[in-house]
Amino acid sequence: MKLLGRNQSLLTHMLDTLSSAKEIEFVRAPSMHVFLCMCLSKNVIVTHFTYMQNSALVHRGLPQLESSELCIFCCQRAASEKQLHRRIYQMQVTVPATGFNSFNYSFSNLCLLDDKNVCIIDDIIRAMEEIQSARNSNRSVPVLRYPITQLADGRQAYIGHQMGGVQGWGPGGAMRVQGMGVRGEGVRSARALQLTYYLQAPGGLMDRVASQWEKAFCAELQHFTELHPKLGLYPSTSSSLRTDFQFSSVLARRPLLASLGVCGVLVVLCCSMRDCVRSKPWLGLLALLSITLSGLTAAGILNLTGATYNSTYLGIPFVMLGHGLFGSFEMLSSWRRTREDQHVKERVASVFEDVMLRFSGSTMIHLMTLGLAASPLTNMEAVRLFCRTAALAVTISYVYMLSFYSSCLVFTGYLETGYRHGCFCRRVPKPDRLDSKPAWYRCLMYTRYQEETQVTNPPHGIGHTHTPNPDLTHTHTHPHPHTMNNPAVRGHAHVANSTHPHPHPHPHPHPHSTASMDPHPQDSHLLLGCVRRCYGDWITNTYVKPFVVLLYLVYISFGLMGFLQVTQGSDPSALVAMDTATVLYTRAQQRYFSSYSPVIGFYIYESAPYWNASVQRDLLEYAKGFQRISWLEAYLNYLSDRNQSTSQPRENFTRTLRHAFLREPQFAHFADDIIFAERGQGEEPDVAASRIFLVAKTTENKREEMSVLLDTLRRLSLTSRVRFLIFNPSFVYLDRYAAAVSSPLRHSLLAVLFLLGLSSLAVVEPLVSVWLGLTLLSVQFGVLGFMTLWGVELDCMSVLCLISALGHSADCSGPLLCGFAAGRGESRTRWVRVALERHGVPSLQTLICYGAALVPVGSIRSNLTRTLFRCLTLTAGCSALHTLAFLPTLLTFLPPSKSRGHGPGGEGQRQEVECVEMNDSTRVVDQITTV
Structure with a gap:
């Protein structure tokens, strides 16, 4: 639910003292109301009226500039707006659709009512109706002012969020652009209009009726757009954000299938080699099948437990893909290092002895990071749901790798023992029988006996x-x-x-x-040969090392530059599909309605001597510089207009306020802003609490300015004599979002460091844990910095990617560090090359397949998947740099040492x-x- 105008600033925990009964009902039951908004904008230049370009609504602020052309244009635009408003009021939905109990519901049956049992409508509609009524009766047209105008009953109304792209009248009738005028300037034209329709849905039947009315509302606007192509309509309903958020999953179906196909092709190529018997393309496909089956199993468990799906789960397949491919390529690499004259059982046992300790350790890192992010310590429900589901998927993938994929490895091992072709499973003839075959057949059946x-x-x-x-x-x-x-x-x-x-x-x-x-x-x-004969010697070359160290310094510098520019992504449209109603509506709001901040409630929650001149000056000084609707300022002006002193005794001040000021029709609405506390019998009550509404002038950097304004007002509330607080629903979002976004990432990182510190006590070489922890920090720092430079804000989706990046970087760099640290004797360079051959190649194969699977995701027209693509691409790139460049170079001259650990006899x-x-x-x- 979104609240506009005065209702937007209601403070939840002060409802019992600061709001009327109907306002309490309105705020305490947000699920009972449906919020509908639309923004009208005309983007076509009116060429035959050069002084009214890009105008959607025109109002004659100065009577002396009246012209027939201007009046005709104004009437045409106003007629369109009035026609749309009338059609929305008359629109009906039938619930149920068929049957004798069907009933037609219109807006009058569903609207939220005010104190006079009249549907709540925007003040801009009342102002335009008054202008049209005055024009029809040939009376003087009232001046429409911006952002605060005065209605016919004398009440001041804030319309800054209802009109956008406003141009006012300047001196001598000149045009003044938006935001350059003084308070209450006359409106010459406006390019956009925002109308809000409030529905009440107390549940049950009315909830279904309201849902049907929303759909009819969107259909009516679409039909109206076809009738008026020059008028842009951007609707947004209570279900728009949810629908557009889930639409990313619909758009991602085909790209995800394409990712699976591309990854399958590359996995087959990575598992193939020239020797047709030792080549294992089917094993690569079976590894991908194992990951797919584990994903389907996790999805089935979620369905059985009643869990619901959301679009953030699109990142879970890539978490499983990176971890599963790492395990499969490591097992295949270890298999190829075993002796071929051993039995298959012994070779598989050697593979398990070689790989499963590292694979289990990386799985524990995944589960630790995801588990702590899914714990109650994280106060973001989306993060908890994602991490809970991802942890389940990683666990099932680990079980499938131990059972299904290992069985496939045994099966292909027996095929290799029987000298059967890796693709066709046919026994390969011996070389003496191949001499008589064609060249293509000999090439296809090449193997070594x-x-x-x-x-x-x-x-x-x-x-x-x-x-x-x-x-x-x-x-x-x-x-x-x-x-x-x-x-x-x-x-x-x-x-x-x-x-x-x-x-x-x-x-x-x-x-x-x-x-x-x-x-x-x-x-x-091919990759093993390249690493063995070329890359290993090149990366450890003495003349290459300085350039790699320099590259790492550049990496850290750019990461720091981006880290210092990290911004909180508090825009909900960043999590929905592109070109949807939510994005278009948000874009129109940012373009036309970003000149003013949300309405800020200034709450004085203690009894204050309002009759005191110094207190009055302080309160007026606090509100200075804001667009404001203040009962105190209006009351002081009321007293001044009647030649009464503003510094009166308490009884006189309160008596005039209650019995004269609040009974005037134009000031009667201020009664909701003041709460009186009874004193003794026969005494005038005190003003126990009150509120004032403030609106700040903003620019394009609205979120940053709101944060600064919030901090400034809070510091002022701590030092002021008058006890007050400020509130707006967006302040709750700004306050909690920073902590909510950063907390799961911080907890996951602490979990990894704790796990590595604990594991260092159980192994002979504790420097492995130190190196792995530093590598994870470096990768995380680089991903965070570079994603900021790439235009990605720190929102829910990017935090989820950063959490999964911890496990992915551990998968890539952990085996290399273990392989290097476990070796003794020889030189550092020698063991770096050995570690690159044995573990760098599987990591490279994983990164190649993983990166190729991300390419189709980048083509999805969705802000959520765009963030996912950029963060995961940076994760793969930073992990590749550390595994294949930074670590092999740094390990050649940094600890651990290779010269210790020999026995007494050498x-x-x-x-x-x-x-x-x-x-x-x-x-x-x-x-x-x-x-």
């Missing part, structure tokens, strides 16, 4: 010679004592993992190049483990291990 690998790369033996049995496969591992006892290393098989393709996978690899670890580097994945003491596997037709029968 295990016999080729054994011949090309015979097993290494260190310290002994072993003659293998043809049916036996030998593997030698040489872990250090500290490696065997290091839980961090055992928990990360990518550092000390006996399943690495290289025969010596202990944490001190041979000092030859990384490419030599792969027997066929040309058969590796390189001289080793444990040699010989594992002999007995192979037959069933692949692996038994395993004999000797130490």
Whole structure:
């Protein structure tokens, strides 16, 4: 419900003392009323009246400038407005639509009534009716003033929010543009008019009738626009914001399907390689299917629990997509690092040992951030609903990854063991049988058999010679004592993992190049080959590091510049679809009705000596500079006009106020603004409380000026002799929105830091948690700063994206940090390259698919999805910069160190483990291990 005029400034907790009974009913039951507004604007230049360009409503403020052309134009525009108003009054809806009990309801049956049981209408309509009546009776036309005019009954009425684009008369009949005149200047023309119709819907049948009347109202305005194409109509009803907010989901259906298709294509490409057996395109599609099924499961659970859907949930699929793709690519990368001569069960066990600790940790970060943002500590219902649903979706996605996707990995592993094609599942012939096939067939069926690998790369033996049995496969591992006892290393098989393709996978690899670890580097994945042979050496180059550090300083500088310009997004139209009724109406309001602030209620809540001259001066000084409707100022003028002193004794001051001033017809409405408290019998009562209405002049930066005005008046209320407070419904929004928007982000960030601090006590290398925490802070700082520079305000949707950015950046950078910190020996540069190969490539694949899935979202004509697209794009970009550029460079010269943690014997003491596997037709029968 939106309140205009005097009703807009009612203070909720002072209703019992400052409002009449009907006003109490009006404010305390906001759900019982339906707010309808329309804004009329003419955007076509009237060429044959050069002095009346762009005028929708014209009023003759000066009689000496009267002309026939001006009168004709005025009558045409006024006739259109009166015709529309009459059609709205006469419009009827039938409820129920059919049946004997049907009844026709018009506006008179639904309107909100005043004290005289008359429908409440805008004062501008009364003023225009008085002007038209005077013109019809050939009487002197009353002057319409702006923003406060005087009606025929002598009452002053504020019409600043009912007329827009006003031009007044200047000296000598010159035209004065809007906002440049003095108080009460005569109106020459107005480009816009805002009419408000109040309905009462006490529930039940009347609620349904009011809803039907709203629909008929919008249909009537659309029909009227077709009849008058030069007149722009912008309706807004009580359901417009909800309808336009949900319309974003309707617009996003096809782009979301396109995102799924684009992501599916890229996932297939990222899982494919030249070797047709080791290529796993179906595994990529199954990963996407796993994410989709988890989303459908979460949606089904929400439906079963009775939860409702809203458009902010459009961000949840991307939270699931980023987290699910990270887990699937990490598992696939770990699978490709396992030994191919092992059984599928052992390879899957190695994958789980390698990946699941990190994947579970990142899932915990997601759940911690979302869970705390969904807790009662957050006072924004939209944030709580989103985070609650996202936490449920992430949990289900994690379960699907452990069950469904892992089963798919086992299935494709058996296909690989049987040398079946990755796409067609057909057994691939051996090379000697492919020689007679065409070239395209040989290219399509290219693979490497295990016999080729054994011949090309015979097993290494260190310290002994072993003659293998043809049916036996030998593997030698040489872990250090500290490696065997290091839980961090055992928990990360990518550092000390006996399943690495290289025969010596202990944490001190041979000092030859990384490419030599792969027997066929040309058969590796394209991205892995690029990172292994090109990017890893380039990013760790001594001459590149200074430029990367400089780039990070530029990143921080621009992020700080945007951070200092963060603005609170308090405009509801930023969360709805574009080109909707809400956006058009809000745009028209900002264009034509932004010259004045909302009506501010100035409440004096204690008995004050109003008869005292110093108190009168203070109150008049407080209201100075405002457009105001003040009973005190009107009463003092009333006394002055009658040659009475304004400084009278209390009894005389109060007696004249009650029995003379408030009984005048033009001042009778001030009775609602004054509350009297009885004293003793026979004594005049005191003025216990009163109110004054103020309106401030504003410019385009209306929200910022309102915040400054609010702070100024509040500071003044603390030092004033007269105890007062100021209130407007928008002040509640401005006060609570800043805390409401920032609190979930602050809580989530604290939750992540707490979780990382707690985890640092349980691992051997606490610097991993320190680096991860700094990375999350840096990514969050950059996203917040760059989104401000991109024109995104800090509203509900952007805060939700910032909360999800914490988990996404942890997914990308966490494995890289763990892989680097767990290694011992060698140089920093060496371990940075290894970490990039093993974990940078899965992160890059995730970011590529994730970024491509965001592209169709950017084409949706919605402010909500535009904010979603920009924030998530910045999240992916900042995470990519940190994972692939900043961290690999900074880790080459910053802690943790790579030279500590050796056992007492150093390189001289080793444990040699010989594992002999007995192979037959069933692949692996038994395993004999000797130490």
